[in-house]
Amino acid sequence: MDNDRRRFLYASTMFGMSAMGVAAVEGRGEEKARDESSEPEAGISAAEDLMREHGVLNRILLIYEEGLRRIRVNEEVAPEVFSKTAALVREFVEDYHEKLEENFIFPEFEKAGKLADLVKTLREQHQAGRRATNVVMRVSAPDQFLKGDAREQLLIACEGFIRMYRPHEAREDTVLFPALHSIIPAKRLLELGEQFEAEEDKLFGGKGFEKTVEQVAVIERHLGIYDLAKFTPK
Ligand SMILES: [Fe+2]
Numbered sequence: 515m516d517n518d519r520r521r522f523l524y525a526s527t528m529f530g531m532s533a534m535g536v537a538a539v540e541g542r543g544e545e546k547a548r549d550e551s552s553e554p555e556a557g558i559s560a561a562e563d564l565m566r567e568h569g570v571l572n573r574i575l576l577i578y579e580e581g582l583r584r585i586r587v588n589e590e591v592a593p594e595v596f597s598k599t600a601a602l603v604r605e606f607v608e609d610y611h612e613k614l615e616e617n618f619i620f621p622e623f624e625k626a627g628k629l630a631d632l633v634k635t636l637r638e639q640h641q642a643g644r645r646a647t648n649v650v651m652r653v654s655a656p657d658q659f660l661k662g663d664a665r666e667q668l669l670i671a672c673e674g675f676i677r678m679y680r681p682h683e684a685r686e687d688t689v690l691f692p693a694l695h696s697i698i699p700a701k702r703l704l705e706l707g708e709q710f711e712a713e714e715d716k717l718f719g720g721k722g723f724e725k726t727v728e729q730v731a732v733i734e735r736h737l738g739i740y741d742l743a744k745f746t747p748k
């Protein structure tokens with residue numbers, strides 16, 4: 515067994531164990547938290563909903579960055595770091611969050627003839643993001659992950675994804691969403707928030723945001739980047 519393969523298998527096993535262990539431990543705590551705040555998320559406006567979903571995307575970008583750093587310095591990294599993260603991107607970011615933007619938010623700007631160029635670029639970037647995720651999914655399959663050219667494609671796809679999504683979500687947060695108030699009445703915005711909740715329930719059986727945050731935290735713990743204090747400069 516060569517060193518790469520041994521390191522890969524070790525990392526995979528560790529990932530499986532820690533993922534299950536953390537989920538079991540965290541599950542109990544979250545259950546309690548959920549009971550205490552079982553109020554429906556009434557009153558969360560559409561923009562706030564989308565912005566906290568960007569928080570999930572940001573944590574996903576940090577996971578990709580840590581995965582890439584490990585590959586570059588030849589540290590062990592399990593393919594699941596990429597494959598599970600890409601699956602979360604597909605399910606939560608692309609098939610949920612971006613569908614909300616494409617179906618409910620962008621059309622409002624297109625109808626009002628506002629920020630047309632920005633919306634066009636945002637739509638194109640959603641498609642580019644999907645293409646990058648397709649690559650990450652393909653090359654993080656266990657039989658692909660150790661191959662040199664697959665690694666190269668993984669690096670290019672993840673780097674491109676990170677580079678695009680930082681400005682993409684920042685532009686939505688600072689330009690697009692703040693402008694929503696000028697084209698949609700406040701009452702309609704709250705209704706949109708409720709529609710978003712309904713979509714979330716339909717896709718995830720409720721608590722899609724919370725469930726996704728939990729899954730992101732499992733991967734962060736596995737990578738040793740969960741502890742926020744670690745990011746404070748000494
Ligand atoms: Fe977007």
Ligand SMILES: [Fe+2]
Pocket residue numbers: 564568611612615683686
């Ligand atoms: Fe977004």
